[in-house]
Amino acid sequence: MYTAHRAVTEAHGLFCGIKEKNSMSWSVMVGGFAKNGDCVDCFRTFREYIRSADHPDNYTLPLVIRVCRDTTDLQMGRLIHQIVHKFGLHSDPFVAAALVDMYAKCKVIDDAKTMFDTMLERDLVTWTVMIGAQTECGSANEALLLFDRMQEEGIVPDSVAMVNVVNACAKLGAMHKARLVHDYISGKKFWLTVVLGTAMIDMYAKCGCVESAREIFDRMGIKNVVTWSAMIAAYGYHGRGREALDYFSMMLMTGMVPNSITFVSILYACSHSGMVEDGLKLFSLMQEEYGVRPNVKHFTCVVDLLGRAGRLDEASSLIKNMAIEKDEGLWGALLGACRIYGHVELAEEAARSLLELQPENAGHHYILLANIYARAGKWKDVARIRELMTRQRLKKVPGWTCIEVDNKIHQFTIGDHSHPQLKEIYEKLKCLCNKLELAGYVPDTNYVLHDVDEECKRGILYTHSEKLAITFGLSATPEGSPIRITKNLRVCGDCHTFIKYVSLVANRLVIVRDANRFHHFKDGACSCGDYW
DNA sequence: ATAGGGTTAG
Numbered sequence: 432m433y434t435a436h437r438a439v440t441e442a443h444g445l446f447c448g449i450k451e452k453n454s455m456s457w458s459v460m461v462g463g464f465a466k467n468g469d470c471v472d473c474f475r476t477f478r479e480y481i482r483s484a485d486h487p488d489n490y491t492l493p494l495v496i497r498v499c500r501d502t503t504d505l506q507m508g509r510l511i512h513q514i515v516h517k518f519g520l521h522s523d524p525f526v527a528a529a530l531v532d533m534y535a536k537c538k539v540i541d542d543a544k545t546m547f548d549t550m551l552e553r554d555l556v557t558w559t560v561m562i563g564a565q566t567e568c569g570s571a572n573e574a575l576l577l578f579d580r581m582q583e584e585g586i587v588p589d590s591v592a593m594v595n596v597v598n599a600c601a602k603l604g605a606m607h608k609a610r611l612v613h614d615y616i617s618g619k620k621f622w623l624t625v626v627l628g629t630a631m632i633d634m635y636a637k638c639g640c641v642e643s644a645r646e647i648f649d650r651m652g653i654k655n656v657v658t659w660s661a662m663i664a665a666y667g668y669h670g671r672g673r674e675a676l677d678y679f680s681m682m683l684m685t686g687m688v689p690n691s692i693t694f695v696s697i698l699y700a701c702s703h704s705g706m707v708e709d710g711l712k713l714f715s716l717m718q719e720e721y722g723v724r725p726n727v728k729h730f731t732c733v734v735d736l737l738g739r740a741g742r743l744d745e746a747s748s749l750i751k752n753m754a755i756e757k758d759e760g761l762w763g764a765l766l767g768a769c770r771i772y773g774h775v776e777l778a779e780e781a782a783r784s785l786l787e788l789q790p791e792n793a794g795h796h797y798i799l800l801a802n803i804y805a806r807a808g809k810w811k812d813v814a815r816i817r818e819l820m821t822r823q824r825l826k827k828v829p830g831w832t833c834i835e836v837d838n839k840i841h842q843f844t845i846g847d848h849s850h851p852q853l854k855e856i857y858e859k860l861k862c863l864c865n866k867l868e869l870a871g872y873v874p875d876t877n878y879v880l881h882d883v884d885e886e887c888k889r890g891i892l893y894t895h896s897e898k899l900a901i902t903f904g905l906s907a908t909p910e911g912s913p914i915r916i917t918k919n920l921r922v923c924g925d926c927h928t929f930i931k932y933v934s935l936v937a938n939r940l941v942i943v944r945d946a947n948r949f950h951h952f953k954d955g956a957c958s959c960g961d962y963w
Numbered sequence: 964a965t966a967g968g969g970t971t972a973g
Contacts (some may be wrong), residue, residue, distance in 0.1 A: 528967040
């Protein structure tokens with residue numbers, strides 16, 4: 432009773448008074464601490480339990496494993512896995528599912544997979560956890576294959592399982608697959624819970640179709656703050672700031688209280704649509720009316736907002752005066768703005784602060800800085816940066832682009848020649864470029880940082896994965912149908928121009944999902960207003 | 964009076 436009311440101190444008092452504790456009393460106490468978020472007390476009680484009992488039971492173990500998951504304490508997780516082994520409980524489906532989930536959330540997919548593969552009996556939850564694990568660790572494609580395998584083995588999914596499948600589609604941005612999954616959900620008459628509905632909104636939005644996302648939204652009887660935030664975010668990253676603001680007002684009118692994430696979504700929406708004043712107003716409203724303390728993400732949105740509008744000094748002083756810890760994304764936003772406006776000095780300052788944080792994708796930031804130097808014609812500095820990168824063995828993350836054709840996903844990666852039609856595609860791309868150039872396209876070799884001649888630079892631009900994917904898409908899909916591509920990095924300026932001309936010359940709608948947002952290309956223009 | 968899986972940003 433006490434643990435149910437989060438009165439864990441009282442519960443512990445009573446617990447200490449019990450002379451002969453059985454496994455049930457231990458598990459209630461451990462679970463009580465776990466529910467309350469007291470991970471130190473939870474682990475301590477668990478240790479006492481192990482010491483006093485002959486062996487731990489399979490009720491208590493999942494509880495502590497879950498705490499390891501929530502705190503991503505892999506070390507503790509592995510220790511508990513050893514205990515599980517020692518007592519031969521690794522084939523218990525409850526314990527095993529908890530372990531798989533813990534490994535996945537700690538991003539060690541190999542251990543999750545080994546655990547899953549060696550299990551004797553897998554039930555719905557175990558499969559669901561593993562499907563989620565693959566998505567979590569960046570193999571959404573694998574997740575969808577697992578879902579097929581699960582069905583082959585006769586396991587019938589429920590709505591929680593479907594949330595994980597829907598998430599995999601969202602991560603992939605695979606529209607055909609999304610439609611198939613949607614049909615499946617409708618056909619099997621799953622109860623459209625708030626969570627499943629919200630996940631589907633997110634899926635459609637991330638597959639590039641806000642309209643379908645909205646249809647789901649409209650049909651949902653019950654919506655929570657997450658549902659509204661997902662819809663607002665969707666309009667935001669599709670560059671439809673006006674509608675994001677409309678939905679935000681509607682949300683307030685229904686009496687729904689926005690949270691910290693809602694404000695990140697709406698601020699982000701403002702920045703992507705260049706609605707500076709609206710964004711700044713919301714930033715103060717958030718603090719004054721809703722008592723939401725701005726975190727580093729909110730500040731990043733505002734820096735982005737100011738930076739894109741060219742108000743670099745305000746952005747930079749906002750960063751200087753803020754009282755919370757600065758992170759990679761924050762400085763990255765400032766650096767990005769410097770790139771747009773060619774502000775070399777501020778870029779150097781941002782890059783210096785950024786690199787002090789020893790970021791994981793240092794290579795990316797160096798490249799951004801090198802881009803800024805290149806634009807300013809400072810080739811010596813470009814060379815210096817490249818040398819630094821070589822010395823530190825920093826590599827550029829290889830760019831890839833995916834396109835879904837006939838329910839199959841084709842991936843194009845720089846330097847990867849595995850696509851069977853690649854030679855043909857290169858020929859077609861050359862031919863396409865000729866047409867585009869006749870229409871006015873001029874390749875922008877400023878985006879090539881290698882110190883080679885103009886002709887070589889043009890050659891390098893040819894290999895950009897989005898160009899290959901689009902060329903392939905043009906011939907592999909019916910005339911007039913939209914082309915949807917997903918890529919892992921941001922579109923380069925030259926490819927952005929290239930795609931504009933494709934939409935004009937081939938008369939196609941091209942929808943690009945990049946690392947940050949969506950671009951809808953139509954009749955030679957892009958929805959981002961060349962601002963990304 | 965005890966156990967494992969789910970949604971929004973970046």
